[in-house]
Amino acid sequence: MAQDDNGGIELAETSSTALEEHGLGDGRIGDPGTAVVLDDAPVNPGFPEHRLRITDRDPKHNRRAERTVYTLFYLSIAGSVWAIAAYLAFPIESGKISDLRLSTMLIGLGMVLALLGIGIGAIHWSKQIMADKEGIDIRHPVRGTDDTRERSIEIFEQANEESGFGRRTLIRNSLIGALVAFPLPAVVLFRGLAPQNEDPVKDLKHTMWKAGMRLTKDPTGLPIKASDVTLGSVFHVIPEGLDDTDDVLDEKAKAAVLLMRLKPEDLHVSKGRENWNYDGIVAYSKICTHVGCPVALYEQQTHHLLCPCHQSQFDITHEARVIFGPASRPLPQLPITVDDEGYLVARSDFHEPVGPSFWERNS
Amino acid sequence: MSTSTDTPRLKRTGFTAAAANYLDERTSISAVVKEFGRKIFPDHWSFLLGEVALYSFVVILITGTFLTFFFQASMAEVVYNGSWVPLKGIEMSSALQSTLHITFDVRGGLLVRQIHHWAALLFVASIGLHMMRIFFTGAFRKPRELNWVIGFLLFVLAIAEGFTGYSLPDDLLSGNGLRIIDGLIKGLPLVGTWISFLLFGGEFPGTAIVGRLYTLHILLLPAMVLAFIALHLVFVVVHKHTQYAGPGRTQQNVVGYPILPVYAAKAGGFFFVVFGVIVLIASLFTINPIWEYGPYDPSPVSAGTQPDWYVGFADGMLRLIPPHWEFEWLGRTWSFNIIVPVLILVIFLALAALYPFIEAWVTGDKREHHIADRPRNNATRTAIGAAGVVFYADMWAAASGDLIATHFKLSIESVTHTMQLALIFGPIIAYFVTKRICIALQKKDRSLALHGYESGRIVRLPGGEYIEVHQPISEYDRWRLVSQESYAPLMLRPDSRGRITMSQRLRAALSRWFYEDRLTPLTQTEIEAAAHHGHGDAQPELEEAGPQH
Numbered sequence: 057m058a059q060d061d062n063g064g065i066e067l068a069e070t071s072s073t074a075l076e077e078h079g080l081g082d083g084r085i086g087d088p089g090t091a092v093v094l095d096d097a098p099v100n101p102g103f104p105e106h107r108l109r110i111t112d113r114d115p116k117h118n119r120r121a122e123r124t125v126y127t128l129f130y131l132s133i134a135g136s137v138w139a140i141a142a143y144l145a146f147p148i149e150s151g152k153i154s155d156l157r158l159s160t161m162l163i164g165l166g167m168v169l170a171l172l173g174i175g176i177g178a179i180h181w182s183k184q185i186m187a188d189k190e191g192i193d194i195r196h197p198v199r200g201t202d203d204t205r206e207r208s209i210e211i212f213e214q215a216n217e218e219s220g221f222g223r224r225t226l227i228r229n230s231l232i233g234a235l236v237a238f239p240l241p242a243v244v245l246f247r248g249l250a251p252q253n254e255d256p257v258k259d260l261k262h263t264m265w266k267a268g269m270r271l272t273k274d275p276t277g278l279p280i281k282a283s284d285v286t287l288g289s290v291f292h293v294i295p296e297g298l299d300d301t302d303d304v305l306d307e308k309a310k311a312a313v314l315l316m317r318l319k320p321e322d323l324h325v326s327k328g329r330e331n332w333n334y335d336g337i338v339a340y341s342k343i344c345t346h347v348g349c350p351v352a353l354y355e356q357q358t359h360h361l362l363c364p365c366h367q368s369q370f371d372i373t374h375e376a377r378v379i380f381g382p383a384s385r386p387l388p389q390l391p392i393t394v395d396d397e398g399y400l401v402a403r404s405d406f407h408e409p410v411g412p413s414f415w416e417r418n419s
Numbered sequence: 420m421s422t423s424t425d426t427p428r429l430k431r432t433g434f435t436a437a438a439a440n441y442l443d444e445r446t447s448i449s450a451v452v453k454e455f456g457r458k459i460f461p462d463h464w465s466f467l468l469g470e471v472a473l474y475s476f477v478v479i480l481i482t483g484t485f486l487t488f489f490f491q492a493s494m495a496e497v498v499y500n501g502s503w504v505p506l507k508g509i510e511m512s513s514a515l516q517s518t519l520h521i522t523f524d525v526r527g528g529l530l531v532r533q534i535h536h537w538a539a540l541l542f543v544a545s546i547g548l549h550m551m552r553i554f555f556t557g558a559f560r561k562p563r564e565l566n567w568v569i570g571f572l573l574f575v576l577a578i579a580e581g582f583t584g585y586s587l588p589d590d591l592l593s594g595n596g597l598r599i600i601d602g603l604i605k606g607l608p609l610v611g612t613w614i615s616f617l618l619f620g621g622e623f624p625g626t627a628i629v630g631r632l633y634t635l636h637i638l639l640l641p642a643m644v645l646a647f648i649a650l651h652l653v654f655v656v657v658h659k660h661t662q663y664a665g666p667g668r669t670q671q672n673v674v675g676y677p678i679l680p681v682y683a684a685k686a687g688g689f690f691f692v693v694f695g696v697i698v699l700i701a702s703l704f705t706i707n708p709i710w711e712y713g714p715y716d717p718s719p720v721s722a723g724t725q726p727d728w729y730v731g732f733a734d735g736m737l738r739l740i741p742p743h744w745e746f747e748w749l750g751r752t753w754s755f756n757i758i759v760p761v762l763i764l765v766i767f768l769a770l771a772a773l774y775p776f777i778e779a780w781v782t783g784d785k786r787e788h789h790i791a792d793r794p795r796n797n798a799t800r801t802a803i804g805a806a807g808v809v810f811y812a813d814m815w816a817a818a819s820g821d822l823i824a825t826h827f828k829l830s831i832e833s834v835t836h837t838m839q840l841a842l843i844f845g846p847i848i849a850y851f852v853t854k855r856i857c858i859a860l861q862k863k864d865r866s867l868a869l870h871g872y873e874s875g876r877i878v879r880l881p882g883g884e885y886i887e888v889h890q891p892i893s894e895y896d897r898w899r900l901v902s903q904e905s906y907a908p909l910m911l912r913p914d915s916r917g918r919i920t921m922s923q924r925l926r927a928a929l930s931r932w933f934y935e936d937r938l939t940p941l942t943q944t945e946i947e948a949a950a951h952h953g954h955g956d957a958q959p960e961l962e963e964a965g966p967q968h
């Protein structure tokens with residue numbers, strides 16, 4: 057770049073001087089590799105003659121272009137004034153969306169005028185009025201000249217000589233070691249991003265469900281009687297007392313459950329899970345086993361649950377096994393029963409971690 | 420230095436001159452003006468794409484700074500009590516409350532939010548198009564390979580900026596996006612659980628993430644984007660811009676307009692046009708109506724919700740994995756339904772980042788390249804690019820598979836299966852079709868250069884046959900067509916010890932793949948012969964039958 061003494065010569069001057077000096081041919085340095093280099097390559101015809109614009113030839117057009125440009129700039133000023141006026145004249149504090157839309161639009165359009173006025177005006181000016189003679193810069197190889205490169209090597213060698221960096225290997229290596237080691241404490245400090253004495257794996261393996269805890273409606277927290285759950289209905293469920301916990305969202309992100317009633321004969325129940333449903337009422341974790349979206353689209357006819365995020369589908373008649381989509385594992389089932397008053401309660405926590413898979417899931 | 424040379428040669432008076440003198444005596448600014456003031460920039464619409472990216476980033480900086488004066492990056496629970504009635508009395512994080520406040524209680528606040536968001540969408544889009552321009556014209560070749568890598572980093576950083584920003588308001592959609600990221604991270608082998616734990620400061624969603632993303636979004640990432648943009652532009656100046664082939668333009672010059680005044684006026688004006696268009700869109704079209712979504716809650720869902728467009732490809736890739744790709748092995752959970760898409764994305768992006776080095780190795784060409792290719796003239800590269808675009812587009816479309824299915828009344832299964840097939844076969848088909856088209860276009864150029872264009876005038880020869888008269892094209896137009904670079908396939912040669920190394924074999928195979936199908940470059944003699952033959956006498960020229968090359 058520093059070698060570029062050229063600073064944009066105009067074409068008219070260069071076509072006769074610089075171009076002839078540097079030629080129109082290839083003349084490039086470096087190994088062309090497998091490129092085909094022809095002795096008899098097509099010849100560059102050189103620059104075509106410069107054509108005058110209508111604004112160069114006709115003063116009337118030139119004056120009109122000038123008028124257009126300053127009119128646009130004045131319009132821009134008008135646009136700014138308009139935007140300020142719109143800000144003052146159109147309140148939004150009513151909370152009505154129509155007022156908000158109006159204010160947004162009117163302030164915005166004023167700004168649009170202000171911006172486009174400047175923008176289009178400047179471009180029009182440059183295209184129609186400013187001199188449109190193209191210029192030319194001569195390129196130089198990006199690499200430094202041989203002299204420069206030689207000198208820089210010399211400098212490095214001299215520095216090496218004067219410091220003994222290459223010779224005194226003990227100094228050099230111990231310095232490299234120190235430089236590698238010194239950022240490590242900073243890395244370790246970032247351990248503090250998560251609570252110090254907590255094990256994520258333990259947290260992930262449990263939810264707040266436990267034996268006897270009532271199933272309640274999301275978000276009201278009202279308990280659910282088994283008799284309320286009619287055939288084909290779906291309930292979005294949270295554990296009783298969720299709102300009294302410290303981290304409501306953290307707990308909810310693991311404990312959210314979907315409750316459905318099917319005909320008992322439609323359920324294919326595997327060994328050990330015989331008493332996990334109550335008279336065809338089943339509860340499954342609502343957190344997708346793919347990457348954790350809430351699975352909450354229930355197709356009553358097919359008894360399929362659909363996750364809206366990546367379309368995994370779970371078959372409730374077969375203990376929520378995956379029948380489509382990128383998920384791999386069935387949704388964990390929450391064992392349920394009823395208490396003395398007929399309300400649905402959990403028999404226990406889930407028997408496996410809910411939600412997305414993680415490395416230590418089976419450990 | 421003698422005193423006589425110190426007297427300025429140019430005696431100017433007046434305020435501007437005095438101010439300029441004052442500055443120069445303290446900053447040496449005149450050297451900068453001398454060096455850069457008349458620097459030449461070539462002109463072409465495709466060179467504007469990078470400018471759009473730059474200008475939308477400036478718009479983002481301006482509007483983002485405004486937003487910081489109001490936004491509260493905190494997940495502390497508050498009860499909403501602002502102007503928007505449907506959410507009154509609802510518990511939410513301070514982050515969402517302050518975003519609602521910007522929207523409903525700060526005049527012009529919604530406008531600024533929407534300018535910020537639309538500018539962000541345009542920012543990433545223009546970077547993508549800009550990358551494609553560089554790729555298809557070969558503007559990444561020596562000496563610009565490193566600048567391609569910087570540009571690639573900017574693309575990745577822009578996506579990261581977008582995603583962190585999208586997550587800040589802590590509304591239902593942004594929380595769902597974070598949920599997906601959390602699940603994705605947890606699925607990574609060995610480190611996943613801990614990375615998620617550290618990122619969220621405990622369990623998902625926790626109360627830390629918005630504040631942390633905020634630091635990334637307004638401090639770290641913008642600082643990196645700014646630094647890389649600065650470096651990117653320094654390199655553009657050092658290398659000088661590429662130009663398309665044209666009469667008088669060579670590998671040793673650059674032809675265009677000087678910075679002062681034309682380019683400054685054009686580019687400066689264009690900034691205002693880009694800004695104006697973004698504001699126009701933002702004042703007319705709602706984006707991200709967080710007041711309709713409400714606060715994040717891990718339980719509700721809405722079908723058919725879409726992430727911002729630029730994360731679509733990653734989301735789509737997740738969707739394309741078939742069921743049951745998760746295994747237990749050695750007592751650990753191997754979530755290949757996550758590992759595989761992540762690997763595919765990483766490899767795809769890595770290939771894009773490294774492509775310039777691959778092509779340079781195949782051609783062995785060590786010269787500088789300052790004339791941008793016409794995409795058709797490098798058929799294999801263009802075909803590879805097309806395959807990449809189709810691959811990306813298919814992943815991206817997959818992210819809207821559910822919408823496509825409901826809109827066209829198809830089953831989600833068939834849409835997904837079609838897209839799984841298209842992910843594999845789409846790029847292959849795109850590759851071959853593009854390559855054929857490029858070569859056909861080259862042949863057309865060739866015939867145009869040699870024989871001119873068909874004038875549409877039919878003439879009957881004395882012998883009775885009919886022919887169409889061809890009109891020659893001007894030498895300037897012809898130059899644009901014939902000044903192309905061409906490569907021959909690499910011949911395998913034993914090295915000095917009489918061996919052929921594996922890497923030589925690979926290179927030769929790649930070179931054959933790249934350059935086997937090609938037209939041999941035209942020579943001046945051929946052009947002149949054709950011209951002579953074409954209009955040496957008044958005889959109209961016959962259209963040549965059969966293959967010409």
Ligand code: HEM
Nearest residue numbers: 483484486487490532536539580581584585587637641707
């Ligand atoms: C490349 C750069 C950037 C991109 C792509 C980007 C993108 C976004 C997006 C998509 C949002 C969501 C906004 C919404 O829909 O309301 C957002 C929010 C926000 N951004 Fe940026 N941003 C960028 C840089 C910045 C910078 C540099 C700042 C500040 C100096 C900033 C400040 C903010 C703030 C305060 C919010 C939250 C306020 C709100 O949501 O209304 N952003 N950003």
Ligand code: FES
Nearest residue numbers: 344346347363366
């Ligand atoms: S999160 Fe349910 S399918 Fe991806």
